[in-house]
Amino acid sequence: MLDGFSAEILARVQFAFTVSFHIIFPAFSIGLASYLAVLNGLWIKTRDETYLTLFNYWKKIFAVAFGMGVVSGIVMSYQFGTNWSVFSDRAGPVVGPLMAYEVLSAFFLEAGFLGIMLFGRERVGERLHMFATAMVAFGTLMSATWILSVNSWMQTPAGFSIAENGQFVPEDWWAIIFNPSFLHRLVHMVLAAYLTTALVVGAVGALHLLRDRTDREARRMFSMAMWMAIIVTPLQIFAGHEHGLNTLEHQPVKIMAMEGHYESHPDGWTPLYLFGIPNDAEQRLDYAVGIPGLGNLIFEHPLDHPTEGLDTIADEDQPPVFIVFWSFRVMVGLGFLMLGLGVWSAWARWRGTLFDAKWLHRASIAMGPTGFVAVLAGWITTEVGRQPFTVYGFLRTSDSLAPVAAPAVAASLVAFIIVYFAVFGAGTYYLLRMMNKRPATPNLGLRDGPIRTAGITPAPQIDPDFIPGE
Amino acid sequence: MVFDLAFIWAGLIAFAVLTYVVLDGFDLGIGILFPFGKSEQDRDLMMNSVAPVWDGNETWLVLGGGGLFAVFPLAYAIVMPALYMPITLMLLALVFRGVSFEYRWRTKNKGLWDAAFFGGSVVAALCQGIALGALVQGIEIDGRAYGGGWFDWLTPFSLLTGFAVVVGYGLLGATWLIYKTEHEIQIQMRGYAWWLGAVTLGLIGLVSILTPFQGPEYFQRWFNLPTSVFVMVVPMLMLALTWAFYTGLNDGKDLQPFLSALGFFVVSFIGIGISFYPMMVPPSLTIWDAAAPDSSLAFALVGAVILIPIILVYTAYAYWVFRGKMDPSEGYH
Numbered sequence: 001m002l003d004g005f006s007a008e009i010l011a012r013v014q015f016a017f018t019v020s021f022h023i024i025f026p027a028f029s030i031g032l033a034s035y036l037a038v039l040n041g042l043w044i045k046t047r048d049e050t051y052l053t054l055f056n057y058w059k060k061i062f063a064v065a066f067g068m069g070v071v072s073g074i075v076m077s078y079q080f081g082t083n084w085s086v087f088s089d090r091a092g093p094v095v096g097p098l099m100a101y102e103v104l105s106a107f108f109l110e111a112g113f114l115g116i117m118l119f120g121r122e123r124v125g126e127r128l129h130m131f132a133t134a135m136v137a138f139g140t141l142m143s144a145t146w147i148l149s150v151n152s153w154m155q156t157p158a159g160f161s162i163a164e165n166g167q168f169v170p171e172d173w174w175a176i177i178f179n180p181s182f183l184h185r186l187v188h189m190v191l192a193a194y195l196t197t198a199l200v201v202g203a204v205g206a207l208h209l210l211r212d213r214t215d216r217e218a219r220r221m222f223s224m225a226m227w228m229a230i231i232v233t234p235l236q237i238f239a240g241h242e243h244g245l246n247t248l249e250h251q252p253v254k255i256m257a258m259e260g261h262y263e264s265h266p267d268g269w270t271p272l273y274l275f276g277i278p279n280d281a282e283q284r285l286d287y288a289v290g291i292p293g294l295g296n297l298i299f300e301h302p303l304d305h306p307t308e309g310l311d312t313i314a315d316e317d318q319p320p321v322f323i324v325f326w327s328f329r330v331m332v333g334l335g336f337l338m339l340g341l342g343v344w345s346a347w348a349r350w351r352g353t354l355f356d357a358k359w360l361h362r363a364s365i366a367m368g369p370t371g372f373v374a375v376l377a378g379w380i381t382t383e384v385g386r387q388p389f390t391v392y393g394f395l396r397t398s399d400s401l402a403p404v405a406a407p408a409v410a411a412s413l414v415a416f417i418i419v420y421f422a423v424f425g426a427g428t429y430y431l432l433r434m435m436n437k438r439p440a441t442p443n444l445g446l447r448d449g450p451i452r453t454a455g456i457t458p459a460p461q462i463d464p465d466f467i468p469g470e
Numbered sequence: 471m472v473f474d475l476a477f478i479w480a481g482l483i484a485f486a487v488l489t490y491v492v493l494d495g496f497d498l499g500i501g502i503l504f505p506f507g508k509s510e511q512d513r514d515l516m517m518n519s520v521a522p523v524w525d526g527n528e529t530w531l532v533l534g535g536g537g538l539f540a541v542f543p544l545a546y547a548i549v550m551p552a553l554y555m556p557i558t559l560m561l562l563a564l565v566f567r568g569v570s571f572e573y574r575w576r577t578k579n580k581g582l583w584d585a586a587f588f589g590g591s592v593v594a595a596l597c598q599g600i601a602l603g604a605l606v607q608g609i610e611i612d613g614r615a616y617g618g619g620w621f622d623w624l625t626p627f628s629l630l631t632g633f634a635v636v637v638g639y640g641l642l643g644a645t646w647l648i649y650k651t652e653h654e655i656q657i658q659m660r661g662y663a664w665w666l667g668a669v670t671l672g673l674i675g676l677v678s679i680l681t682p683f684q685g686p687e688y689f690q691r692w693f694n695l696p697t698s699v700f701v702m703v704v705p706m707l708m709l710a711l712t713w714a715f716y717t718g719l720n721d722g723k724d725l726q727p728f729l730s731a732l733g734f735f736v737v738s739f740i741g742i743g744i745s746f747y748p749m750m751v752p753p754s755l756t757i758w759d760a761a762a763p764d765s766s767l768a769f770a771l772v773g774a775v776i777l778i779p780i781i782l783v784y785t786a787y788a789y790w791v792f793r794g795k796m797d798p799s800e801g802y803h
Contacts, residue, residue, distance in 0.1 A: 064572045070525050071568035075561045077535045081550025082557055088550070089614055092543025093762040097770035100540035103533045104777040111529045112784045115522030116791055123791050163763070165614070167543070170765040402551040403615050412558045419562050423569055430576035 007406040008398055011083040014413040016383075018075055020376055021420050025069030027375045030144055030190065031197025032062045033110075033137040035224075036117075040133045044126060050220050057217070057439040058201075061431060063118055068427050070111070072420075077103075083409065087390050087400035094160055094168045094176055095150045102146035109139035141190065148189055152182040155382065155392050156250045168391070180250050184243040185382075191236040192378065195338065196371025198228035202341075203368025204435045206361035217439035219355050222364070226354065230342035237335055247382075248299055251392060253313050254385035257324040259295060260285040261309040268304035270295030278321035283310065285325075319387040323380060331377040334370045341367050475768060476761035479541040480750065482774055486537055488739050490530035491598075492732050497524045499643020501567050501591020502636060503662065504584060512655050513584065515796050519650040521571055522792045526785055528564065540770050544614060545750045545760035552609045552616040553601050553623055560597035566590035592636060599635030603628030606742070607684050608753040627680060634673035638735065641666035645728035650796050660719060663727055667715055670731075674708070674738055681745060685753055688745045704741045711737060 036058055043051035077099070080088045088096075116124055116132035124132070159175030160168045170176055205222030208215045248255045255261075260273045262283050271290030279286050296303050310318055341363060348357045386392055390400040497520040507513035520527075538546040550557060567590030574583035600623060607627055610618035644663040648656055682689040691697050711733040718726025746752060750760040761767060 064576070067525070067569055067572045070528065071565040074528060074532055074535075074564055074568075077532045077539070078550060078557055078561055080539060081535070081546045082554050085547035085551050085615065088539055089543050089547035092539050092546065093766040096536070096540030096543055096546075096762065097766050097773075099536045100533070100770050101773050103529065103536045104773050104781065107529045107532055108526065108777075108781040108785070111526035112781065112788050114525060115788050119522055120791055167763065169763045170769065173765075173769050402547075402554075404551050404554055405620065408554055408620055412554070415558065415562060419565060423565055426573060426577075427569060430573060434576070 005406065005410070007404060007409050008401050010406055010409040010413055011401055011404070012397065014083060014409060014416060015079060017413070018072065018079060018416055018420070020379070021424055022069070022072040022076055023375060023379060024372050025065050025072060026140070026143070027193045027196050027372060028200065029062060029066050029069050030140040030193035031195075032058060032065065033140045034194065035197055035201065036062060037130075037133050037137040040130055044130060050216050053217050053439050054221055059118060061434050063114075064427060064431055064434070066110075066114065068424055072424070073107075075416075081402075082412075083402050083404065084390070084400050085402035087395065090166050090395060090400075091154070091168050091391055094157075094170050095153060097170075098146050098150045098153070098177065102143055102150075106139045106143035106146065109142065110136050113139070144190055144193070145186060148186045149177050149179070149182050152185045153177075153179045154390060155179075155185075155386055156181040157391050157394060162394070168394075181243075181246055184239070184246045187239045188236070188243045188378075191232055191239055192371070192375050194228065195232045195236055196375055198225045198232065199338065199341075199364075199367055199371040200369075200435075201225040202229060202364045206364035207436070208438055209355055210358065210361050210365075212438075213355050215438065215440075221439070222361075223349075223354060226342070226345035226349065226364075229338060230346045233335065233339045233342045237339065240332075240335065244298075245300065247385075251385070252308070253310070253317065254319065254324070254382070256308070256310045256313070257319045257321045257385055258328040258381060260288070260321065260325045261295070261307065262311060262321075264307065264309040264311055265295075266306045268296055268302070268306055269293045270299070270307040272298055273325075276325070278325045280318070280321055283315075317388065319385050324385045327377040327380040327384070331374045331381060334374040334377070337367065337370065338374075475764055475771065476541075476757050478771065479537075479761065479767055480757045482771075482778075483534065483537050483541065484739075484743060486530055486533045488736065490527070490534055491735055491739065493527035493530060494524075495639045495732075495735060496520070496642035496646040496728075497527055498567075498591045498595050499639040499641065499646065501587050501643075502595060502640040503643045503647070503659075504588040504591070506658075506662070508655070508658065510580070515651060515655065516647060517571065517574075517587070519647065519796050523788060524571060525568070526788065528568070531564075537770075541762050541767055542750055542757075542760040543762055545755060547614070548609060548611055548616050548751055548755065549605070552618060553604060554620065556597040556600045556604070556623055560594050560601070563590040563593035563597065567594065591639075595636045595639045596632040599632035600624075600628045602635065602742075603631030605752065606631070606681060606688075606745070609751050609755075611751070611754060627684065630673070630680070631677055634670070634677055637666060637673060638670045638731075641670045641731050642728070642735070645731045649724050649728045652795055660722075660727075663719055663731075664716075667719070667727075667731065670734060671708075671712060674734065678705075678738075678741065687749075687753065691745060701741075701744050704737060704744065707737045708734070 036055060039051050039055040039058065042048070043055060113132040113135040116129065117136050120132065121129045153176055156179050157168075158179040159170065159172035161171050163169045201221050202225030205218045205220075205225055208218035209222055212218070244255070244258075247258075257278075260276050260278055261270065262278075262285055269292050271288075271292045272294035273285060273288050273290040276285035276288040276290070293303050295307065296305055299305075299307070301307070310321070344360055344363065345354065348354045348360050354360075388397050389395060390397050500516050500520050504513060504516060507516050535546075538549075566586040570583040570587035570590065574580050574587070577583070603625070604623035607625060609616065610622065641663060644659045644666055647659040648663060651659070682692045692701055711730050714733070715727055715730035717723075718730055748756045748758075750757045
């Protein structure tokens with residue numbers, strides 16, 4: 001079925017497939033963990049039952065999404081070795097310890113406090129439960145920090161030397177962790193996770209508002225989500241632009257691919273292409289529609305500043321332009337649609353029709369999944385744009401591969417595709433079904449979920465200030 | 471014996487793997503015993519007894535893999551391709567069983583995810599045992615990469631170790647349930663534990679007898695003076711634990727069988743460590759060959775020394791919060 005493909009391309013497809021599935025869950029759980037911490041904090045502060053109901057509603061959804069993130073993440077931690085063993089051997093001394101820090105400072109924190117956050121309110125009392133909830137949220141952010149440092153180092157490597165055996169040897173950990181693109185990437189991704197979650201929460205709120213505009217929980221979550229949309233989207237667009245300038249400085253070839261700039265413009269007036277079909281074979285952008293000069297302005301250069309194109313780069317050092325060019329446009333396009341939704345909601349709020357504007361609610365539902373699409377498109381842009389290297393400029397993808405024969409990689413790829421679509425397809429279906437129920441519904445599943453309670457001491461005896469959770 | 475960064479890290483990785491085996495062993499064991507749950511309530515109870523802790527347990531597997539990547543990247547780069555198939559199968563199996571914890575509550579088709587929980591647990595345990603057996607038998611190295619074939623891992627010996635791990639995890643699951651439950655299900659598990667214990671000990675014995683013949687180094691270590699005198703401590707400990715296990719079971723103790731069964735694993739693990747040392751990947755890659763540069767080892771060690779004790783504290787706290795017997799009447803609607 002996959003005859004004729006090289007082991008390299010199969011391994012790349014396999015990694016792209018498993019990591020793409022995986023990133024969907026953290027993108028959601030980073031945002032949702034923080035949202036849960038906010039909801040729980042507001043419940044404790046205001047004693048408004050709406051917050052507690054929302055907390056209990058989203059926590060069950062979080063549990064399912066988090067479980068999917070855990071299992072798809074375990075796969076990632078082994079796939080570096082099974083499929084990219086030469087990369088692991090060479091780059092392991094640098095990226096390995098960063099990932100070890102991720103496991104030690106983030107994964108254990110999340111997993112250790114998750115049980116208490118999900119099932120422990122009655123057992124440990126409100127204060128410790130709030131602490132556990134905050135630790136889970138903090139853990140997701142720590143995880144993002146370390147893994148983005150790893151990824152950024154692969155994009156903009158710094159602080160190392162290369163030993164005789166080919167290994168990257170860490171020389172300056174500060175320079176490695178805070179490599180040139182790290183902070184830009186971290187901010188961009190965390191904002192993306194928050195925005196993605198806000199769009200999902202907004203869509204669920206809108207769905208229930210369309211059914212019953214007096215639904216208290218739906219009103220509350222929709223309002224919170226739309227505040228996020230109007231505040232975070234402009235910040236994200238600004239952060240994305242800054243990230244782009246950083247890429248222009250450190251990975252100019254990636255920018256050439258993102259912008260479809262095959263040709264150099266020695267006299268400036270570089271166009272910004274809105275549309276085009278990249279043609280790598282002929283090294284030109286077919287059917288190009290561009291605005292002259294806007295390219296220079298986007299790069300924050302004077303109009304007559306010369307720009308270089310892919311014609312200055314050897315073919316074997318170029319990324320595949322079509323994917324990078326279009327995935328970038330998908331991400332940016334969706335970003336502006338999100339901004340549109342934010343502005344529309346702010347207008348409706350100012351007019352006092354936030355909970356009555358049916359078309360706004362319908363638009364919010366349509367925009368619900370777009371955060372995930374934008375996250376994936378953004379990652380495709382940056383990862384495919386890094387090609388043909390794994391460690392940018394130093395280690396080629398074709399030299400990173402494990403000595404595993406193509407049939408073995410093909411077989412495992414097929415297995416991953418079947419299993420992931422079945423398992424995560426089912427999970428997505430369950431998530432959607434839970435979201436389809438009103439927040440005030442006592443049971444989201446047939447049953448509320450695992451009981452996860454044990455013990456001979458009833459909760460009130462542990463904590464005299466015990467407050468029934470659900 | 472050189473007490474340096476590489477040696478300390480070998481000890482820490484061994485600790486992470488052992489902690490994984492000890493912790494996830496019993497929750498995989500619950501999956502292995504799942505079809506023997508007599509009613510839906512019993513199966514709910516079995517799964518609920520590990521639900522708050524399973525993902526913390528599996529995080530130790532990520533630390534084992536991620537830690538190896540960090541501090542022994544060459545060993546990671548050689549072992550993973552060598553065990554490509556069992557590792558990939560184990561990961562897929564863990565996907566199935568991991569999601570079952572949440573999924574089975576979200577559907578009318580509970581049987582499907584019950585089967586996934588059982589199948590995933592069995593296959594994951596089997597693959598872990600196979601990986602262990604293949605490692606004991608040795609991995610062929612060519613330069614800085616795996617040099618063997620794609621089915622080198624598949625031998626009668628590795629299948630035996632695979633089977634032994636499935637049975638052993640089943641034993642851990644049964645004794646965990648003795649500790650966490652009461653009445654019929656506890657009586658049922660006491661019965662299972664008796665037999666699972668006997669078969670586990672028999673398999674440990676068989677593997678122990680066969681191991682010295684898997685490599686001349688092993689043989690020398692176990693049967694030549696003076697090392698054989700010291701290593702005899704291992705079978706002695708095993709005998710003591712066997713006594714503790716069966717007296718605990720017969721006297722109706724709740725926790726003693728579980729702790730003794732964990733002891734079987736700890737002592738077996740020490741035995742494997744004695745066989746392997748100073749190899750990281752038998753028969754030729756030592757701990758020092760495989761170690762990352764000192765700058766990597768030192769940096770990672772700072773984090774490990776600070777964070778591992780903290781992790782142990784809050785992990786223990788999470789177990790303490792969910793301590794005691796399960797109450798089957800709690801939590802339903």
